[in-house]
Amino acid sequence: MSKVRNTEEQVQQEVLFGTWPVLKKERKYGFIDALLVLSGYCIATWSYTQGSYLATLVGFKQLLIGAFLAALFMLLVYQLPVILSVRYGIDIWIWLRSVFGPKGVNILTIAIIVVNFPWYAVCCELFAGSMENLLGIFGITPFPGLHLILSLSCVILGTLIAYRGISSITWTTRILVPLLLLVGVVVVIVGFTSVPMDVIWNYTPELTEGTSRSFNYILSIEANFAFVITLVGGMAEVPRLCKSERSGYYAGVFGQGIAGSFFVVVGAVMAIAMQHVTGTMSDDPTLMMATLAVPALGLCSLLLVAFANIGTQAVGSYIYGVMLKSTFPKTSYRILILVLGAYVSILCVWGKIIEYFGSFLTIGALVYAPLAALLFVDFFMVRKQKIDLKSAFGLEGHDNYQYTKGFNIVGAVCFVLGFAFSLLIYDPIKSVVHVKWLFVLTPTGASFLFTALLYLGLSRIPYIRRYIRRDCSVVPDTRPFDRYKVPPKQNLFLTPLIWLVCKIIVAPYKLKIEKHNMKGVKPPFLVLGTHQSFYDFYVSPLCLIPFRANYISELEGFEAYGEWIYRQVGCLGTRKFINDRALLINIKKVIDRGGIMVIYPEARYANVGTQSELQMSVAKLAKHLNVPVVTLNMKGNYLLSPIWNLKLRKSVRLHADVDLALTAEQTQEMSLQQIHDILYDKLSYNEYEYQKKAGIKIDDSFRAEGLHKALYRCIWCGTDFSTVTDGSRIRCKKCGAEFELSPDGDLIRKDREGKITIPEWYDSIREDVDKEVDEGRYSLDIKVKVVALPNSVNFIDCGEGRLKHGSDGFDLTFNDYRQKKEITLHFAPKSTISVHTEYNYRDKFGECITLSTLDDTYFLYPLEEGFSATKIQFAAEHLAKINN
Amino acid sequence: MDEKEALKELSKRIDEVSGNNDIPRMSNKDMIIAAVFAAVCLAGVILGGIFL
Numbered sequence: 001m002s003k004v005r006n007t008e009e010q011v012q013q014e015v016l017f018g019t020w021p022v023l024k025k026e027r028k029y030g031f032i033d034a035l036l037v038l039s040g041y042c043i044a045t046w047s048y049t050q051g052s053y054l055a056t057l058v059g060f061k062q063l064l065i066g067a068f069l070a071a072l073f074m075l076l077v078y079q080l081p082v083i084l085s086v087r088y089g090i091d092i093w094i095w096l097r098s099v100f101g102p103k104g105v106n107i108l109t110i111a112i113i114v115v116n117f118p119w120y121a122v123c124c125e126l127f128a129g130s131m132e133n134l135l136g137i138f139g140i141t142p143f144p145g146l147h148l149i150l151s152l153s154c155v156i157l158g159t160l161i162a163y164r165g166i167s168s169i170t171w172t173t174r175i176l177v178p179l180l181l182l183v184g185v186v187v188v189i190v191g192f193t194s195v196p197m198d199v200i201w202n203y204t205p206e207l208t209e210g211t212s213r214s215f216n217y218i219l220s221i222e223a224n225f226a227f228v229i230t231l232v233g234g235m236a237e238v239p240r241l242c243k244s245e246r247s248g249y250y251a252g253v254f255g256q257g258i259a260g261s262f263f264v265v266v267g268a269v270m271a272i273a274m275q276h277v278t279g280t281m282s283d284d285p286t287l288m289m290a291t292l293a294v295p296a297l298g299l300c301s302l303l304l305v306a307f308a309n310i311g312t313q314a315v316g317s318y319i320y321g322v323m324l325k326s327t328f329p330k331t332s333y334r335i336l337i338l339v340l341g342a343y344v345s346i347l348c349v350w351g352k353i354i355e356y357f358g359s360f361l362t363i364g365a366l367v368y369a370p371l372a373a374l375l376f377v378d379f380f381m382v383r384k385q386k387i388d389l390k391s392a393f394g395l396e397g398h399d400n401y402q403y404t405k406g407f408n409i410v411g412a413v414c415f416v417l418g419f420a421f422s423l424l425i426y427d428p429i430k431s432v433v434h435v436k437w438l439f440v441l442t443p444t445g446a447s448f449l450f451t452a453l454l455y456l457g458l459s460r461i462p463y464i465r466r467y468i469r470r471d472c473s474v475v476p477d478t479r480p481f482d483r484y485k486v487p488p489k490q491n492l493f494l495t496p497l498i499w500l501v502c503k504i505i506v507a508p509y510k511l512k513i514e515k516h517n518m519k520g521v522k523p524p525f526l527v528l529g530t531h532q533s534f535y536d537f538y539v540s541p542l543c544l545i546p547f548r549a550n551y552i553s554e555l556e557g558f559e560a561y562g563e564w565i566y567r568q569v570g571c572l573g574t575r576k577f578i579n580d581r582a583l584l585i586n587i588k589k590v591i592d593r594g595g596i597m598v599i600y601p602e603a604r605y606a607n608v609g610t611q612s613e614l615q616m617s618v619a620k621l622a623k624h625l626n627v628p629v630v631t632l633n634m635k636g637n638y639l640l641s642p643i644w645n646l647k648l649r650k651s652v653r654l655h656a657d658v659d660l661a662l663t664a665e666q667t668q669e670m671s672l673q674q675i676h677d678i679l680y681d682k683l684s685y686n687e688y689e690y691q692k693k694a695g696i697k698i699d700d701s702f703r704a705e706g707l708h709k710a711l712y713r714c715i716w717c718g719t720d721f722s723t724v725t726d727g728s729r730i731r732c733k734k735c736g737a738e739f740e741l742s743p744d745g746d747l748i749r750k751d752r753e754g755k756i757t758i759p760e761w762y763d764s765i766r767e768d769v770d771k772e773v774d775e776g777r778y779s780l781d782i783k784v785k786v787v788a789l790p791n792s793v794n795f796i797d798c799g800e801g802r803l804k805h806g807s808d809g810f811d812l813t814f815n816d817y818r819q820k821k822e823i824t825l826h827f828a829p830k831s832t833i834s835v836h837t838e839y840n841y842r843d844k845f846g847e848c849i850t851l852s853t854l855d856d857t858y859f860l861y862p863l864e865e866g867f868s869a870t871k872i873q874f875a876a877e878h879l880a881k882i883n884n
Numbered sequence: 885m886d887e888k889e890a891l892k893e894l895s896k897r898i899d900e901v902s903g904n905n906d907i908p909r910m911s912n913k914d915m916i917i918a919a920v921f922a923a924v925c926l927a928g929v930i931l932g933g934i935f936l
Contacts, residue, residue, distance in 0.1 A: 020894055021901040065932035073925035076918055083910050088901045217933050244908035249918070389898040395891065 019326065021389065022089035022240050029238070031247035037238055038255030042231060044180065044312045045285070045305060046122045047260065048187070050227050051267020052283035053357050057216040057223070059204035060272065066217075067264045070224040072257040074444075078229060078372040079252040081379040085239040086248035088389060092375060093323075097392045098471065099378050100415070103406030106327040108371070108415075113320050115364040116230060117340065120158070120316045121347035125354050127154035127309035130286040134306075137290060151348040158313025159341035162321060163334055172311045179308045184263055186304075187285050191269040194292040195276045203272045215433070218442055223358060225444040226365030227264070228256045229372060283354070317341065362428035365444040370418025373451035374411060382459045382468065386475030400471040410458055410468050418451030462562040465793075472794035478817060480855035481555055481573055481791040483582035486589060490548035490570030498569060499545060502538040509640060509654045513543050517660040518630070523547055524591045525628040528618065528661075530683055531600035532609065532638035533646075535654070539634050540598055543658045549596035552583070554836075555857060558792035566792070573792065575852035576603050576836045584621075591625050598632070601683075604836050607710045607870060608762040609638040609687025611680075613877070615833060619675035622667045629662040629675075631682035638687040639696065639745075644839045645706035649698045655690070688745040688757055697743040704728045704741040707758070709839035709847060712868045713765045715756065721868060769874035773807070773882075778875050780805040785861040786814040795859070803860055805872060807879065810851055812858060825858075827851055829879035837869035849873070 029037065054063050084095055096105050128150035132142045161168045192200075207213065242248035270288045275281045282288060286305050317340050324336045347353050353360065379385060390398035403409065422443040425435045433439045438446045458464045490498070527549065529540055541549070553571040566573070572590075574583045590597045599621075602612040622629045636654040641647070661682045667675060691698070707730050708723035714732035722734040730747065731738035739747040739756070748755045772778040786798040801814030810827040836850040841859065848861045849869045910918075 021897045023897060023900055024906055027907075059936070062932055062936045065928055065936070069925040069928040069932070073922050073929060076922035076925065080918070087907055087909070089897075090901075214933065221929060221933075245910040246908065246914055249910065389902055390895070393894060393898065395895060395898075 019091065019094060019393075020089075024089075024243075027089075027241055027243045029242045029247065029251070030244075031242075031251055034238060034242050034247055034251030035255050035259075038251050039259035042256050042260030042263070044119075044123065045126050045183075045309055046119055046312075047263035048267030048270060048285050049122055049126070049283040049354065049357060050223065050361075051264045051269070052271035052281055053361075054220050054223060054264065055203070055268040055271045055275075055281065056205055057220040058213075060200055060202070060268070062217055062220065063268050064265060066220045066224045067261040067268075068257065070221045071228045071261045072253065074225045074228050075253045075257045078376065078448075079249055081375045082239040082248055082252055083245040084379055084385065084387070086242045086245045087385075088387065089240045090389070090392070091240055094389075094392050095379070095387060096371075096375065097394075097401050098383065098387055099374050099408060099411040101401055101403040101406045101408040101411070102394060104403075104408055104412055109323050109327045111367055113324065113340070114343075115360075115367045117316070117320065117343055118347055118353050118360045118364075119230075120155075120313050120344050121151075121353040122357065123158075123309040123312045123316075124151040124154040124344060124348050125351075126284060127151060127306055127313075129284045130306045130309070133284070133286045133290050134303075148348065148351065152345055154310055154313055155341050155344045155348060157310045159317055159337055161310070161314035162317035162337050162340075165333075168314070172314050175307070175311065179304050179311065183285060183304045183308060184266060186289065187266050187270055190289055190292050191266065191273050195273045199276050200269055200272050218439060219358070219431075222365070222442040222444055223361055224261075224264075225442055226361040226368075228260070229368040229444060230361070230364040231256060231260075313344070356429075358431070359428045362426070362443060366419050366422045366428070366447060369422065369444045369447035370415045370451035373418060373448045374414055374455055377452045377455045377459075378411075381456055383471070383475065384477070388471035388474040391471060391474070400474065403467070403470075408468065410455075410464055414451055414455045414458065417454060418447050421450045422447035460562065460564065462560060465562075469794065473797040476796040476817070477791060477793040478796065479791055479793075481558070483574070483580060483854070484585070487550055487570065487572045487586050488567055489593075489595060490550065491568040492548070494568050495548045498541055502541050505538045506535070506542065506654060508650065509636065509652055511539060511542065511654040511656065513656045513658060515543075515658045518658055521628055521630065521660050523596045524594045525596055525630055526591070526622060526625055527596060527598040527630045527632055528679060528683060529598060529600050529632035530606075530611070530634050530637075530685055531602040531604065532606045532634060532685075532687070533641045533643065535637040535640055536600065536634055539637065539654060539656050540632060543632055543656050544596060544598075547596055549598045550590045551598045552587075552600070555792060556789055559789060559794070560842075563792035575854070575857045576850065577832055577834055578852045578854060579831070580854065587621070588625070591627055597625075604834065605643040606638050606685075606687070607643060607837070607873075608758045609642065609685075610759045610762070611684050611686075612834070614676060614680045614683065616672060616676055618679060619672040622662065622675055622679070623672065626667060627664050628660060629667060629679070631657075631659045631661040631679065633657045633659070633683055633685060635685060635687065635690045636694075636696070639691055639698065642706075643837075644709045645702065646840075646843065647700070647702055647705075649700050649703065651698055651700075652696055653694055655694070686759060688759060691745045698745065699743040701727055703743075704730050706839060707741065709868075710870055711758065711761050711765065712870055713768065715761050715764060718768070720871070721866065765870070766874045769871055770878045773875055773878045776807065778806065780866075780872065780875075782867055783863040784812075784867075785863055786812070787859040787861070788817060789857040789859065790855060798858075800863060801860075805875065809879065810876075812851060812860070814858075825851070825853065828883075829876070830883040831880075832876050833880040833884075835869075835873050835876045837873050839869065 054066065058066065081092065085091055093105060096108065100108055128147045131150045132147060135142060161172055239248035239252060242251065267283065270285060271281045271283060273292060274288050278291060317337055320340055321333055321337045325333050328336065388398065388400050391400035425438045425446055426433055426443040441449065459468060529536060548570065550570040550572060552574060553566060554576055555573045557571065558566045558573050572583060572586050574580050587597050601614055601618045604612065606612065634656045636652050640649055640652040640654065659682055661678055662675065704725045704727065706725060708725045711723055711730060713720050714722045714735060714737060716737035717732060717735035719732065719734045722732045723730055724733055728741050729738060730741065736751065738750040740750055742748050746755045746757055747761065769778065781804045784801050784803045786801040788796045788798050790796065796817050798814050798817055801812060804811040809829040810832060811824055813822060813824040815821070816823045838848045840846055841848055846861055847867065847869050848859050849872050851858050851860065
């Protein structure tokens with residue numbers, strides 16, 4: 001009983017500690033050590049089966065090329081990710097949790113065992129063959145059923161050794177590797193000396209019906225790919241013990257590619273020699289030695305091979321038993337060993353594993369090819385050689401790799417499609433090629449390429465990237481956005497699609513476009529648009545038909561939808577409220593190449609549907625560019641989806657006025673003030689006035705929800721942050737004043753007579769804040785969560801910080817991810833003419849403001865009470881005004 | 885080692901290997917050599933299929 005418990009504990013320890021990162025001081029293997037260990041793993045008796053299988057397909061020269069060059073090629077590619085094993089001291093199964101999720105890896109483990117374990121049935125078959133030969137030497141004729149009894153006895157003996165646990169396995173391994181080497185040496189000597197060399201060198205197999213030389217050659221390359229790729233599961237644990245990445249990598253490459261392949265070639269030599277002497281090809285080394293060598297040598301070799309097969313069966317049962325134990329920790333190790341033994345027994349009873357050797361080899365490879373492709377792409381291109389180990393090990397509070405209930409759907413889909421893709425090319429059971437031109441790549445190679453490209457392509461789609469790169473806060477991409485990159489013209493082929501999509505999206509809201517003085521206006525020209533909601537980006541392209549244009553966009557849009565698509569749409573990336581010289585250079589480039597540059601000078605969606613300040617710099621830009629200036633005054637976009645509650649109000653109708661505000665000549669003749677005034681006038685708007693004029697009734701039950709974010713101060717009692725909204729109402733928690741947002745857009749007092757418009761309320765708060773600032777009463781000092789956006793790839797969590805705002809501007813203290821220390825960034829009042837505000841960023845992250853430097857946008861989320869994005873915006877705008 | 889201690893030890897190990905753990909890395913030169921080696925092998929496989 002205690003022995004049973006001891007084995008279970010040992011295996012449990014192996015499961016637990018065997019997966020932990022191996023520290024540098026614990027590493028044992030240099031290149032030679034790792035090479036020997038991995039070579040030992042590769043040279044099982046099945047190498048002979050592989051060799052004889054290859055000899056049925058191709059001539060000896062092609063066999064050599066396939067066994068060495070094809071194997072080395074595949075190994076050089078798919079072994080590359082083992083450098084992660086060395087770097088972090090982990091095996092690839094740990095890394096694969098990031099690709100499939102922990103539960104996904106569990107299922108994969110089972111799949112791997114299902115496709116890998118037939119190797120051990122091959123061993124049992126070889127054992128049975130050896131024993132029959134042994135009996136033959138003693139003149140005993142095998143009776144029917146003996147072969148099955150012998151193969152099952154190999155299963156039973158191997159399982160028994162594995163059943164006894166780690167100490168038995170250690171001893172078995174110590175005996176097994178020298179045994180196999182000894183058998184190999186004997187086979188080489190006998191094989192090469194028993195027939196003339198030119199018989200082997202000039203050997204070519206006879207073509208069977210329905211095959212061709214090229215088909216057989218590709219099939220042999222496929223078999224070599226499959227042979228090396230299917231051993232990855234068992235070899236995954238060695239590289240993490242290596243002292244350098246190079247030694248781990250090349251040990252794997254040469255261990256399989258040279259040592260493993262050598263024994264495959266030996267098996268082929270043996271098979272060819274046997275055919276030459278007896279007329280029958282054989283994969284059984286014992287039969288060859290009994291036939292080609294002196295009987296005594298044959299007898300010894302028979303015993304060696306017999307024990308080698310039992311040993312291989314035992315070691316395989318142990319390795320995969322431990323793998324299963326980590327998947328099913330509550331199940332007894334010994335039960336798992338028995339299950340594995342039962343699986344091999346079923347394969348032995350079936351008795352056709354040797355006959356279907358090529359099929360099972362290819363099926364195994366079809367599972368491993370997408371797996372290897374996913375690992376390769378994930379390591380080098382998606383996660384860029386960095387992993388969140390705490391999430392990979394599932395430590396508490398680290399769940400980046402939990403994905404969807406423990407499964408990474410994207411990884412699973414790629415894996416399944418990669419597997420299916422290879423089946424589309426080739427049916428390994430019936431040996432039928434479905435797609436000839438892809439078969440040239442071999443099913444394994446084609447599946448590898450397809451899966452790699454699919455996963456890479458999917459990882460470039462922003463939504464999917466965010467799903468699979470949940471660890472980016474731990475291992476982020478910190479490269480700053482390339483602001484100087486020349487913006488491409490809007491993609492010519494994409495433009496009609498953009499128009500169609502925009503048309504479909506705005507169709508329910510009956511957009512009416514009115515053009516004024518636009519006859520004969522042709523690019524280049526500058527377009528200045530009002531900015532009320534994301535719908536501006538759908539309306540603007542439709543207003544400019546038949547021309548395509550470039551648009552200025554905040555970088556977070558690039559992150560949300562992907563840099564490639566944003567650039568194809570014609571967007572120029574920048575950050576808000578900074579002095580971006582690169583942006584000016586790119587605007588000039590767009591105009592100089594005869595394009596249309598669309599700018600939304602307010603730079604921020606209207607908080608309550610009214611116009612923001614228009615900076616004098618806009619007039620300067622118009623003068624500098626010396627091209628016509630067109631204004632695009634859009635109406636209804638705010639009403640449709642106000643920033644404080646983005647839910648669509650279905651009854652809204654959209655309108656847009658496109659107007660040639662200034663000719664190129666006028667921009668040169670007029671003063672900056674004149675230009676500014678004309679533009680300000682053309683871009684003025686009040687959405688609630690438009691609502692009344694257009695007779696739009698907004699009666700959605702949620703129509704006031706979120707309004708308190710903009711109207712954060714009670715108009716009646718003047719208390720900050722006291723307003724709340726519910727349905728169509730806004731009320732003060734402190735004084736109880738309550739207003740109903742009418743379908744016309746007015747706020748009607750519920751508890752007494754009176755009404756007010758939203759812009760009136762908003763402006764009164766602004767006046768109060770201006771007064772606070774003027775009287776020196778305004779200040780903010782608050783704990784914030786700081787999230788940086790350096791590029792179009794990812795946000796970076798910088799942890800907690802402190803935001804101070806007062807008459808001297810903003811001071812943001814936080815841990816800078818670039819300098820890896822706490823810093824304080826100062827933003828002077830006159831440089832922050834406004835701040836970007838969000839009331840519920842991306843509908844889930846809550847209220848925030850952003851402050852930007854040239855290379856980072858910092859999203860600042862409050863961690864304490866007393867934060868109002870609107871109030872900070874008012875104060876910043878007023879401070880900028882009085883400091884300029 | 886109880887579960888708490890085990891987790892502590894695991895966390896310590898993770899921190900150690902996640903930082904600069906001084907394991908000699910594959911350099912760009914090593915990667916290029918591997919790529920050239922792979923290309924030569926692939927060329928050999930293709931030529932073997934065509935000429936042999």
